Amino acid sequence: MRTRRFGEVDPATGRKWGGSPLTHWRALRRGVEAGEVRVPCGDCSACCRSGVPIYEDDGRELPKRADGACVHLDAEGNCERHATRPEHCRLFTCTLMSIAGVVTDNEAMNQALARWEWDLSSPQDREFAENARRNEAEKTRAENLAAQSES
């Protein structure tokens, strides 16, 4: 059976191959150390459109268009300042969110997360993914408790 490349899209399902979560995590750590993580985004620009705050390296928030997308996203869905995009963008990846089963309040982002397909055939990868999901669930619970105590 041919090995699928990281980020390869299955034409039948439209899903993107992520491979082993643990291997991906190790690659991401090397990317963070190098100052940039490489995500095969293809035709996706969901995170640039999601409306979440994005910050310049000096801490200023990037302006948004009326539809919530970053002002630097061009009409073709590409970043018009890709080479000089902030660290916030260079170190962002939706892959860990996908492994952790994150659900956001943005439908396009949720679709991008659901597109990833992970290889959970090894016990180590299953354990890694389960821990990521458990951590995410605990984080959500803590956030909900904090929100309740503020209201």
Ligand code: SF4
């Ligand atoms: S949501 Fe993920 S795949 Fe889509 S543009 Fe952002 S990082 Fe890339």
Ligand code: SF4
């Ligand atoms: S600066 Fe570029 S990569 Fe960052 S959110 Fe805007 S369009 Fe996306």
